[in-house]
Amino acid sequence: MTKAELIVAYENMLLAREFDHAMINLYRQSKIVGGVYAQIGNEASSVGTAMALQEGDIIFPMHRDNGAHFVRGMTPREMAINFLFRRGSITRGTDGTGHFADPEKKIYGNVSHLGAMVPVAVGAALAQKLSKSGFVVLNYIGDGGASVGEVHEGLMMASVQQLPFVLVIENNQYAYSTPVAAQTHNPRFSDRAIGYGIPGVTVDGTDIEAVFSATSQAIEFARAGNGPTIIETTTMRMRGHAEHDPFDYVPKELLEEWDRKDPVLRTATLLLNKGASESELTSMQQQAKSEIEEAVAYANTLPAPDAAEAFKNVFFQ
Amino acid sequence: MTYIDAINDALQYEMERDSSVFLIGEDIGAFGGAFKATKGLYQRFGKDRVIDTPITEAGLVGAAIGASLFGYRPVAEMQFSDFITNAFNQLVTVAATTAYRWGLPVPIVVRCPSGAGISGGPFHSRNPEVWFVHQPGLKVVCPGTPEDAKGLLISSIRDNSPVLFFEHKRLYRSLKSEVPSGEYVVPLGKAKTARIGKDLSLITYGGTLPLAVEVAEAFAKEGKADIEVIDLRSLVPLDLEAILSSVRKTSRVLVLHEDNLTAGFGAELVALITEHAFEALDAPVKRLASFDSPVPFAPDLEREVLPSVRSVGSAVEELLDY
Numbered sequence: 156m157t158k159a160e161l162i163v164a165y166e167n168m169l170l171a172r173e174f175d176h177a178m179i180n181l182y183r184q185s186k187i188v189g190g191v192y193a194q195i196g197n198e199a200s201s202v203g204t205a206m207a208l209q210e211g212d213i214i215f216p217m218h219r220d221n222g223a224h225f226v227r228g229m230t231p232r233e234m235a236i237n238f239l240f241r242r243g244s245i246t247r248g249t250d251g252t253g254h255f256a257d258p259e260k261k262i263y264g265n266v267s268h269l270g271a272m273v274p275v276a277v278g279a280a281l282a283q284k285l286s287k288s289g290f291v292v293l294n295y296i297g298d299g300g301a302s303v304g305e306v307h308e309g310l311m312m313a314s315v316q317q318l319p320f321v322l323v324i325e326n327n328q329y330a331y332s333t334p335v336a337a338q339t340h341n342p343r344f345s346d347r348a349i350g351y352g353i354p355g356v357t358v359d360g361t362d363i364e365a366v367f368s369a370t371s372q373a374i375e376f377a378r379a380g381n382g383p384t385i386i387e388t389t390t391m392r393m394r395g396h397a398e399h400d401p402f403d404y405v406p407k408e409l410l411e412e413w414d415r416k417d418p419v420l421r422t423a424t425l426l427l428n429k430g431a432s433e434s435e436l437t438s439m440q441q442q443a444k445s446e447i448e449e450a451v452a453y454a455n456t457l458p459a460p461d462a463a464e465a466f467k468n469v470f471f472q
Numbered sequence: 473m474t475y476i477d478a479i480n481d482a483l484q485y486e487m488e489r490d491s492s493v494f495l496i497g498e499d500i501g502a503f504g505g506a507f508k509a510t511k512g513l514y515q516r517f518g519k520d521r522v523i524d525t526p527i528t529e530a531g532l533v534g535a536a537i538g539a540s541l542f543g544y545r546p547v548a549e550m551q552f553s554d555f556i557t558n559a560f561n562q563l564v565t566v567a568a569t570t571a572y573r574w575g576l577p578v579p580i581v582v583r584c585p586s587g588a589g590i591s592g593g594p595f596h597s598r599n600p601e602v603w604f605v606h607q608p609g610l611k612v613v614c615p616g617t618p619e620d621a622k623g624l625l626i627s628s629i630r631d632n633s634p635v636l637f638f639e640h641k642r643l644y645r646s647l648k649s650e651v652p653s654g655e656y657v658v659p660l661g662k663a664k665t666a667r668i669g670k671d672l673s674l675i676t677y678g679g680t681l682p683l684a685v686e687v688a689e690a691f692a693k694e695g696k697a698d699i700e701v702i703d704l705r706s707l708v709p710l711d712l713e714a715i716l717s718s719v720r721k722t723s724r725v726l727v728l729h730e731d732n733l734t735a736g737f738g739a740e741l742v743a744l745i746t747e748h749a750f751e752a753l754d755a756p757v758k759r760l761a762s763f764d765s766p767v768p769f770a771p772d773l774e775r776e777v778l779p780s781v782r783s784v785g786s787a788v789e790e791l792l793d794y
Contacts, residue, residue, distance in 0.1 A: 285494070
């Protein structure tokens with residue numbers, strides 16, 4: 156990646172990390188309802204994959220992929236307003252976390268049954284093929300969600316129709332409390348591509364350059380009409396499933412091992428190697444922190460949604 | 473025109489008129505579908521508009537939902553309505569909640585050949601409409617005549633909400649009537665008085681409509697009663713006004729459907745009628761539906777569980793004698 160690309164990556168990873176910290180703090184103060192699903196440890200995967208998209212490409216991220224949202228243009232304010240269920244939120248207060256869509260930004264979020272979104276994202280890719288738009292669909296699933304039958308059905312369709320579709324399997328080692336070893340006999344998730352006759356690749360999900368490069372290749376492969384790819388990014392969920400979860404089932408040594416590969420720190424090192432100065436990095440860190448603080452403060456000034464919203468748009472109006 | 477030809481005609485008409493309409497399903501292409509509802513459409517419109525899929529009910533309904541987010545109006549076919557269980561999550565979790573959560577239309581139609589009476593056994597005979605009635609955000613349409621099959625299907629395709637379209641497969645080739653050619657729209661949510669009467673309201677939809685009319689005609693012929701038959705046409709949206717106005721006229725109500733009894737759509741109708749028109753009733757509202765069991769395979773057993781001329785007739789007698 157160029158220095159300019161690395162700066163964009165670092166800025167978005169910082170926003171994602173700061174946003175997580177802000178939501179965790181609010182959760183601890185009981186100022187937020189529902190779950191807080193932090194992506195700490197996963198920033199290089201969500202940011203690096205999303206950065207490989209071109210203008211007009213489509214993204215179906217998961218609930219943890221805040222970094223991907225920021226890359227595709229969601230602002231910290233928009234995110235904070237939805238997470239804090241305020242008036243004017245993109246879901247009108249009907250749904251939380253990353254469960255939103257913004258067609259202008261080509262972002263289509265998820266339902267909690269994450270595997271269910273794979274066939275839907277594949278349908279979006281079908282629409283691109285039918286309309287010859289030239290756009291590619293990037294969709295995400297986790298090591299846990301990848302077990303769901305609908306993922307298989309979606310990949311069957313995407314592969315037989317040779318659709319412009321890329322599935323990122325973010326393997327963060329745990330599905331809630333269940334380790335990969337208890338989920339699958341073959342821990343290499345990208346091997347599943349073999350069954351569909353499509354390319355599959357595993358990359359270090361804490362290495363922004365490896366993630367960006369693999370995804371860029373898969374996207375251009377798809378755009379050229381060669382069909383889908385599975386990219387497995389290996390990462391570690393450094394927090395519980397959500398903040399209520401003490402995640403005492405994760406061995407301490409495992410967390411320490413992954414902590415040494417912290418994707419935000421690794422990206423900072425890459426930037427220093429490209430000639431960025433410590434003070435440049437510090438100012439980027441401060442900038443991200445203050446942007447998130449400002450967004451949360453702004454969201455907190457807004458009232459709750461109008462109660463009448465509860466009764467609107469059950470059917471499209 | 474037969475009921476199934478009317479469906480084919482509606483599909484062809486909408487595909488000619490609107491290039492955003494495409495069909496997706498199993499064996500619907502060159503083969504023309506298990507029941508031949510899409511016969512000739514692949515040859516006419518090509519593989520990009522009549523899309524054959526692997527055996528992936530969730531996959532193909534999901535694909536329809538995804539394509540609908542990008543300006544398409546997909547019509548998905550379940551080979552048998554029974555297989556919609558495999559796509560249940562896509563419909564109730566994704567399709568039904570998208571307008572509410574995202575403010576986006578999901579203009580898909582899922583066509584479901586449903587119903588018993590052909591010795592299809594437990595897995596080719598279901599009437600699963602009420603599962604979807606319970607989920608806010610889905611429309612549920614059940615045509616009972618060839619002309620409604622066409623007019624309601626055209627409306628469903630043009631609707632911006634996800635529509636479950638239940639075609640009773642026993643009607644496919646057993647019903648034949650005049651169907652207007654070209655543009656023909658029957659709005660969703662408007663019931664039809666299939667037979668005007670004054671002594672009793674027989675409220676039904678879909679596969680049991682011909683049975684209701686047959687019983688009503690027999691009672692008229694024998695001079696026993698003048699039965700009004702209300703064809704609901706769609707369960708969501710529901711034409712409550714038409715139901716109540718018939719009930720207020722006749723004061724006696726039999727609700728009939730082929731789906732099994734317990735927590736079937738009849739239960740909702742009885743609740744609505746007693747809530748809104750209790751004072752008009754001269755007898756308790758009665759339900760007649762299939763026995764609460766899987767639909768059995770052997771013809772002699774299947775006949776036992778389904779509503780019949782005899783069982784509907786005795787229910788009517790009972791109400792008239794009350």
